[in-house]
Amino acid sequence: MAVDFKVKQAEFAAYIRDPLASPAPADVDPERMAVYRELFFNNIDGFLSSNFPVLRKICDDQQWQTLSQAFFKNHRCQTPYFSEIAEEFLTYLQQHDHGDIFPFLLELAHYEWVEMALAIAQAEPRYADAALIAGLPHQQLSLSPVAWPLVYRYPVQRIGPDYLPQQPPAEPTCLIVYRDQDYQVHFLLSSPVTYRLLQIIAEHGALNGAQSLQLLAAEFPQFDSVMLTEQGSKTLIDMAEKGIIVPAAKL
Incomplete structure:
Protein backbone atom coordinates (compact mmCIF):
# COMPACT_ATOMS: atom_id res chain seq x y z
CA MET A 1 0.00 0.00 0.00
CA ALA A 2 1.40 3.39 -1.01
CA VAL A 3 2.25 5.80 1.77
CA ASP A 4 0.21 9.00 1.71
CA PHE A 5 2.98 11.56 2.00
CA LYS A 6 0.69 14.39 3.13
CA VAL A 7 -0.80 12.26 5.89
CA LYS A 8 2.65 11.16 7.02
CA GLN A 9 3.90 14.75 6.95
CA ALA A 10 0.92 15.89 9.04
CA GLU A 11 1.56 13.15 11.61
CA PHE A 12 5.23 14.09 11.77
CA ALA A 13 4.48 17.81 12.21
CA ALA A 14 1.77 17.21 14.81
CA TYR A 15 4.14 15.15 16.94
CA ILE A 16 6.95 17.68 16.57
CA ARG A 17 4.64 20.47 17.74
CA ASP A 18 2.95 18.63 20.60
CA PRO A 19 4.23 15.13 21.45
CA LEU A 20 1.95 14.90 24.48
CA ALA A 21 -1.20 15.25 22.40
CA SER A 22 -0.13 13.60 19.14
CA PRO A 23 1.33 10.11 18.69
CA ALA A 24 4.55 9.60 16.78
CA PRO A 25 4.24 8.14 13.27
CA ALA A 26 3.88 4.39 13.68
CA ASP A 27 6.71 3.45 11.33
CA VAL A 28 9.33 5.85 12.75
CA ASP A 29 11.56 4.97 15.66
CA PRO A 30 10.34 6.90 18.77
CA GLU A 31 13.88 7.78 19.83
CA ARG A 32 14.58 9.25 16.42
CA MET A 33 11.36 11.28 16.58
CA ALA A 34 12.36 12.58 20.00
CA VAL A 35 15.68 13.75 18.55
CA TYR A 36 13.90 15.46 15.65
CA ARG A 37 11.55 17.16 18.05
CA GLU A 38 14.36 18.40 20.27
CA LEU A 39 16.30 19.75 17.28
CA PHE A 40 13.29 21.62 15.91
CA PHE A 41 12.32 23.12 19.25
CA ASN A 42 15.84 24.07 20.31
CA ASN A 43 16.35 25.83 16.99
CA ILE A 44 13.26 28.00 17.47
CA ASP A 45 13.98 28.52 21.15
CA GLY A 46 17.49 29.69 20.33
CA PHE A 47 16.22 32.29 17.89
CA LEU A 48 13.71 33.59 20.42
CA SER A 49 16.34 33.79 23.16
CA SER A 50 18.72 35.78 20.95
CA ASN A 51 16.02 38.12 19.61
CA PHE A 52 14.42 38.81 22.98
CA PRO A 53 17.39 38.80 25.38
CA VAL A 54 15.82 40.98 28.09
CA LEU A 55 12.60 38.99 28.11
CA ARG A 56 14.59 35.77 28.36
CA LYS A 57 16.72 37.17 31.17
CA ILE A 58 13.82 38.23 33.37
CA CYS A 59 11.88 34.98 32.86
CA ASP A 60 12.75 31.98 34.96
CA ASP A 61 13.19 28.71 33.08
CA GLN A 62 9.59 27.63 33.66
CA GLN A 63 8.15 30.93 32.45
CA TRP A 64 10.32 30.90 29.35
CA GLN A 65 9.47 27.29 28.58
CA THR A 66 5.78 28.18 28.86
CA LEU A 67 6.18 30.97 26.30
CA SER A 68 8.42 29.22 23.81
CA GLN A 69 6.59 25.88 23.99
CA ALA A 70 3.20 27.57 23.55
CA PHE A 71 4.49 29.50 20.54
CA PHE A 72 6.01 26.37 19.03
CA LYS A 73 2.84 24.37 19.61
CA ASN A 74 0.10 26.83 18.72
CA HIS A 75 1.35 29.43 16.27
CA ARG A 76 1.22 28.95 12.51
CA CYS A 77 4.05 31.00 11.03
CA GLN A 78 3.32 32.78 7.76
CA THR A 79 6.93 32.97 6.64
CA PRO A 80 9.75 30.44 6.15
CA TYR A 81 12.48 32.97 6.96
CA PHE A 82 14.33 32.70 10.25
CA SER A 83 14.88 36.49 10.27
CA GLU A 84 11.11 36.91 10.66
CA ILE A 85 10.61 34.50 13.56
CA ALA A 86 10.78 37.40 16.00
CA GLU A 87 7.87 39.13 14.26
CA GLU A 88 5.91 35.88 14.27
CA PHE A 89 6.51 35.56 18.01
CA LEU A 90 5.30 39.13 18.50
CA THR A 91 2.17 38.31 16.48
CA TYR A 92 1.60 35.27 18.68
CA LEU A 93 1.87 37.40 21.84
CA GLN A 94 -0.61 39.90 20.41
CA GLN A 95 -3.09 37.07 19.86
CA HIS A 96 -2.54 35.21 23.14
CA ASP A 97 -2.53 36.89 26.53
CA HIS A 98 0.49 36.04 28.67
CA GLY A 99 0.12 39.01 30.99
CA ASP A 100 0.05 36.64 33.94
CA ILE A 101 3.81 36.27 33.50
CA PHE A 102 4.49 40.02 33.34
CA PRO A 103 1.93 42.78 32.73
CA PHE A 104 4.41 44.54 30.43
CA LEU A 105 5.37 41.40 28.49
CA LEU A 106 3.85 42.41 25.15
CA GLU A 107 5.29 45.93 25.26
CA LEU A 108 8.75 44.66 26.17
CA ALA A 109 8.64 42.11 23.35
CA HIS A 110 7.63 44.82 20.88
CA TYR A 111 10.44 47.08 22.12
CA GLU A 112 12.99 44.31 21.61
CA TRP A 113 11.59 43.39 18.19
CA VAL A 114 11.78 46.97 16.89
CA GLU A 115 15.58 47.04 16.85
CA MET A 116 15.89 44.05 14.55
CA ALA A 117 12.94 45.14 12.41
CA LEU A 118 14.57 48.50 11.68
CA ALA A 119 18.00 46.96 11.20
CA ILE A 120 16.75 44.79 8.33
CA ALA A 121 14.14 47.20 6.91
CA GLN A 122 14.51 47.61 3.15
CA ALA A 123 13.62 51.32 3.03
CA GLU A 124 16.39 53.71 1.94
CA PRO A 125 15.40 57.28 2.84
CA ARG A 126 16.98 60.36 1.32
CA TYR A 127 18.58 61.93 4.35
CA ALA A 128 18.63 65.65 5.03
CA ASP A 129 21.55 67.73 3.80
Missing part, protein backbone atom coordinates in the same frame (compact mmCIF):
# COMPACT_ATOMS: atom_id res chain seq x y z
CA ALA A 130 22.87 71.07 5.03
CA ALA A 131 20.50 72.99 2.76
CA LEU A 132 17.44 71.25 4.18
CA ILE A 133 18.57 71.78 7.75
CA ALA A 134 19.25 75.47 7.12
CA GLY A 135 15.84 75.97 5.52
CA LEU A 136 13.65 73.79 7.72
CA PRO A 137 10.87 76.39 8.23
CA HIS A 138 10.20 76.42 4.48
CA GLN A 139 11.16 72.86 3.48
CA GLN A 140 8.53 70.17 3.06
CA LEU A 141 9.23 67.40 5.54
CA SER A 142 8.46 63.73 5.96
CA LEU A 143 9.04 61.21 8.72
CA SER A 144 11.79 58.79 7.73
CA PRO A 145 10.46 55.30 6.97
CA VAL A 146 13.18 53.98 9.28
CA ALA A 147 12.18 56.24 12.19
CA TRP A 148 9.35 55.03 14.41
CA PRO A 149 7.83 57.21 17.15
CA LEU A 150 6.48 54.81 19.78
CA VAL A 151 4.47 55.11 22.98
CA TYR A 152 4.45 52.50 25.73
CA ARG A 153 2.49 52.34 28.98
CA TYR A 154 5.58 50.97 30.71
CA PRO A 155 9.15 52.36 30.63
CA VAL A 156 10.33 49.40 28.58
CA GLN A 157 13.86 50.74 28.14
CA ARG A 158 14.43 50.38 31.91
CA ILE A 159 13.01 46.90 32.39
CA GLY A 160 15.46 44.26 33.57
CA PRO A 161 16.09 41.89 36.48
CA ASP A 162 16.28 44.85 38.89
CA TYR A 163 13.19 46.64 37.59
CA LEU A 164 9.99 44.68 37.04
CA PRO A 165 7.05 47.10 37.44
CA GLN A 166 3.66 45.62 38.21
CA GLN A 167 1.71 48.80 37.43
CA PRO A 168 2.29 51.35 34.66
CA PRO A 169 3.39 54.81 35.82
CA ALA A 170 1.10 57.80 35.45
CA GLU A 171 2.89 59.07 32.35
CA PRO A 172 3.52 57.00 29.21
CA THR A 173 6.99 56.45 27.80
CA CYS A 174 7.64 58.06 24.42
CA LEU A 175 10.53 56.70 22.37
CA ILE A 176 11.85 57.42 18.90
CA VAL A 177 13.64 54.48 17.33
CA TYR A 178 15.55 55.27 14.17
CA ARG A 179 18.22 53.96 11.84
CA ASP A 180 20.98 56.34 10.81
CA GLN A 181 22.95 56.57 7.58
CA ASP A 182 25.47 54.05 8.92
CA TYR A 183 22.68 51.49 9.48
CA GLN A 184 22.95 51.80 13.25
CA VAL A 185 19.69 51.65 15.21
CA HIS A 186 19.24 54.15 18.04
CA PHE A 187 16.65 54.61 20.79
CA LEU A 188 15.84 58.17 21.84
CA LEU A 189 13.75 58.99 24.90
CA SER A 190 11.27 61.66 23.89
CA SER A 191 8.42 63.77 25.24
CA PRO A 192 4.71 63.68 24.36
CA VAL A 193 5.09 67.05 22.60
CA THR A 194 7.94 65.86 20.38
CA TYR A 195 6.09 62.62 19.73
CA ARG A 196 3.05 64.60 18.59
CA LEU A 197 5.20 66.83 16.36
CA LEU A 198 6.49 63.78 14.53
CA GLN A 199 2.95 62.44 14.28
CA ILE A 200 1.82 65.69 12.66
CA ILE A 201 4.63 65.49 10.11
CA ALA A 202 3.77 61.86 9.35
CA GLU A 203 0.02 62.45 9.13
CA HIS A 204 0.11 65.46 6.83
CA GLY A 205 2.86 64.23 4.54
CA ALA A 206 4.34 67.41 3.07
CA LEU A 207 4.10 70.24 5.60
CA ASN A 208 7.05 72.54 6.02
CA GLY A 209 8.64 73.10 9.39
CA ALA A 210 6.74 76.30 10.15
CA GLN A 211 3.37 74.75 9.32
CA SER A 212 4.12 71.72 11.48
CA LEU A 213 4.95 73.93 14.45
CA GLN A 214 1.81 76.03 13.94
CA LEU A 215 -0.35 72.92 14.13
CA LEU A 216 1.56 71.73 17.18
CA ALA A 217 1.06 75.05 18.99
CA ALA A 218 -2.67 74.91 18.26
CA GLU A 219 -2.88 71.51 19.97
CA PHE A 220 -0.99 72.66 23.07
CA PRO A 221 -2.55 76.03 23.99
CA GLN A 222 -1.34 75.59 27.58
CA PHE A 223 2.20 76.35 26.39
CA ASP A 224 3.49 79.76 25.32
CA SER A 225 3.38 79.64 21.52
CA VAL A 226 6.59 81.63 21.03
CA MET A 227 8.54 79.40 23.40
CA LEU A 228 7.01 76.27 21.88
CA THR A 229 7.96 77.42 18.38
CA GLU A 230 11.52 78.24 19.43
CA GLN A 231 11.99 74.90 21.16
CA GLY A 232 10.23 73.10 18.33
CA SER A 233 12.58 74.66 15.77
CA LYS A 234 15.56 73.33 17.70
CA THR A 235 13.90 69.92 17.88
CA LEU A 236 13.34 69.88 14.11
CA ILE A 237 17.02 70.63 13.51
CA ASP A 238 18.04 67.84 15.87
CA MET A 239 15.60 65.41 14.24
CA ALA A 240 16.86 66.30 10.75
CA GLU A 241 20.50 65.89 11.77
CA LYS A 242 19.71 62.45 13.17
CA GLY A 243 17.81 61.44 10.03
CA ILE A 244 14.47 61.14 11.82
CA ILE A 245 12.83 63.67 9.53
CA VAL A 246 13.81 63.76 5.88
CA PRO A 247 12.90 65.74 2.75
CA ALA A 248 9.37 65.01 1.56
CA ALA A 249 9.26 62.90 -1.59
CA LYS A 250 8.68 64.83 -4.79
CA LEU A 251 5.40 63.92 -6.48
